[in-house]
Amino acid sequence: MGFKEQIDLARLPEHIAIIMDGNGRWAQNQGKFRHFGHESGVLSVKDVVEGCVEIGVKYLTMYTFSTENWNRPVEEVNALMELFISTINQETDTLNKNNIKLNAIGDIASLPQKCIDDLASAMEKTSGNTRCTLTLALSYSAKWELVEAAKKLARQVAEQKIAIEDINEKNFEAQLTTVNIPDPELVIRTSGEHRISNFLLWQMAYTELYFTDTLWPDFRREDLFEAIVDFQKRERRFGKTSEQLN
Ligand code: IPE
Ligand code: IPE
Ligand code: MG
Numbered sequence: 001m002g003f004k005e006q007i008d009l010a011r012l013p014e015h016i017a018i019i020m021d022g023n024g025r026w027a028q029n030q031g032k033f034r035h036f037g038h039e040s041g042v043l044s045v046k047d048v049v050e051g052c053v054e055i056g057v058k059y060l061t062m063y064t065f066s067t068e069n070w071n072r073p074v075e076e077v078n079a080l081m082e083l084f085i086s087t088i089n090q091e092t093d094t095l096n097k098n099n100i101k102l103n104a105i106g107d108i109a110s111l112p113q114k115c116i117d118d119l120a121s122a123m124e125k126t127s128g129n130t131r132c133t134l135t136l137a138l139s140y141s142a143k144w145e146l147v148e149a150a151k152k153l154a155r156q157v158a159e160q161k162i163a164i165e166d167i168n169e170k171n172f173e174a175q176l177t178t179v180n181i182p183d184p185e186l187v188i189r190t191s192g193e194h195r196i197s198n199f200l201l202w203q204m205a206y207t208e209l210y211f212t213d214t215l216w217p218d219f220r221r222e223d224l225f226e227a228i229v230d231f232q233k234r235e236r237r238f239g240k241t242s243e244q245l246n
Contacts, residue, residue, distance in 0.1 A: 002222065002225070003222055003225035003226045003228070003229050004054075004055065004222070004225045006225075006229045007055060007225060007228050007229060007232065008232055009055065009056065011232055012055065012056055012057060012228070013057065013184070013185035013186045013228065013231060014057070014058050014059060014182050014185065015057075015058065015059035015060075015061065015181065015182050015183065015184040015185060015186075016052065016057055016059070016060055016061075016184060016185070016186045016187075016188065016224070016227075016228075017060075017061040017062075017063070017184040017186070017187045017188075017199070017200060017203075017204075017207075018048070018060070018061070018062050018063065018187070018188045018189075018190075019063045019187065019188070019189040019190070019196075019197060019199055020041060020044070020045070020062060020063060020064070020190060020216040020219075021189060021190050021191035021193055021197075021215075021216055022037075022190050022191025022192075022214075022215030022216045022217070023037030023038045023040070023041045023215070023216050023217055024037050024038075025037070025191065025215055026040065026041075026215040026216065026217040026218065027040070027217075029215075034076060035076065035079045035083075037215075037216075037217055038079065038080060038083055039083060040217035041216045041217045042083065042087050043217070044216055044217055044218070044219045044220065045062060045087075046091070046094075047220045047221050048060070048219065048220070048221055048224050049098075049100065049132075049134055050098070050221065051220075051221025051222075051224045051225065052132055052224070053098050053099075053100065053131060053132050054221070055225070055228075057132065058132055058133065059132070059133050059135070059181055059182065059184075060132060060133070060134050060135070061105075061134075061135040061136075061137060061178075061181070061184065061200070062134070062135070062136055062137065063137045063140070063197075063199050064084070064136045064137055064138050064140075065080060065084070065106075065137070065138050065139055065140070066137075066139075066140060066141055066197060066198055066199070067106075067107065067139060067140065067141035067143075067144050067198065068141065068197070068198065070110075070139070081111065081112050081115055084111075084115055084119075084136075084138065085112075085114055085115050085118050088102075088115075088118050088119055088122045089118055089122070091122075092121075092122045092125055092126065095122070095126045095129065095134070096125065096126055096129065098131065098132075099129045099130060099131035099132070100126065100129050100131060100132045100133070100134050101123075101126050101127060101128075101129040101130070101132070101133045101134065102119075102122050102123050102126045102134055102136070103123065103133050103134065103135040103136070103181075104119055104123065104135065104136045104137075104138050105135055105136075105137050105138075105140055105145075105177035105178060106137050106138045106139040106140030106141075106144075106145075106177065107139040107140070107144060108138060108139065110139045111138060111139055115138075119136075119138075133181065135178075135181065137199070137200075140177075140199075141198040141199075142196075142198050142199060142200055142201035142202065143198055143201070145176055145177050145202075146176075146201065146202060148175070148177075149172060149175035149176050150175075152175040153167055153171070153172065153175055173202070176202060176203070178200070178203055183203045183204070183205070183206070183207065184200065184203060184204065184207050185207060185208060185231070185236075186207065186208050186210060186227065186228070186231045187199070187200070187204060187207050187208070187209055187210065188210045188211075188212065188224070188227050189209070189210070189211050189212075190212055190213075190214050190215060190216045190219050191213070191214070191215050191216060192211070192212075192213040193211075194211050206236070206238060208231050208234055208236065210227045210230055210231060212227070
């Protein structure tokens with residue numbers, strides 16, 4: 001039996017987030033330039049997005065470029081920006097065909113202007129879609145997001161729109177870039193690295209983490225289904241005891 005058949009569709013995670021890692025090593029293992037790995041990684045993105053739509057996952061968030069990734073060699077950064085632009089433009093029609101809404105989180109203003117414009121246009125063209133929301137984390141880091149949220153609340157206090165005593169988890173959360181998106185139940189990281197790398201720190205407070213040695217360009221929907229099957233075997237206790245749950 002394949003992994004897809006083992007999935008309990010009634011207990012599907014509503015939101016899956018993925019740290020897509022290992023493109024560079026995948027390419028270098030074959031004696032190729034790192035960029036070849038990034039290009040090949042796009043095929044994995046497409047397959048995984050289709051896999052989510054196939055089984056009914058409502059939200060998929062992909063860690064595409066971190067704040068820290070700006071520190072990579074300028075040629076690699078430029079190649080990645082070009083790849084984002086061409087992929088966004090090439091895939092907009094397919095997103096519409098599959099009823100997928102494109103969303104982006106991160107310091108979007110720091111991206112090249114063409115990337116900002118094409119992203120805005122693709123988001124506008126897909127804004128009415130309802131089957132799945134695909135969020136790209138671009139120039140994203142959780143610490144950046146949390147500091148921005150703190151600034152927004154501080155501004156509201158300074159303008160006397162809210163009292164300090166009234167700050168709570170709910171109105172703090174409302175300042176995050178993921179507003180209106182439920183927290184991910186499952187986060188997958190590929191390539192054998194066991195770390196979070198500044199991704200969704202607030203939203204991941206109670207997320208199930210799944211690590212695989214598979215490098216991102218080798219990852220396909222069957223690997224996603226395997227991760228979901230693993231997720232569904234876990235007991236999520238949220239601080240309670242097992243007895244309380246059963
Ligand atoms: C992930 O693959 C893609 C991005 C971070 C943009 P890497 O480029 O980090 O690949 P490795 O980790 O060096 O193999
Ligand atoms: C994390 O991958 C960021 C993305 C997947 C976009 P990195 O390859 O940049 O992570 P570190 O620096 O090795 O932790
Ligand atoms: Mg990496």
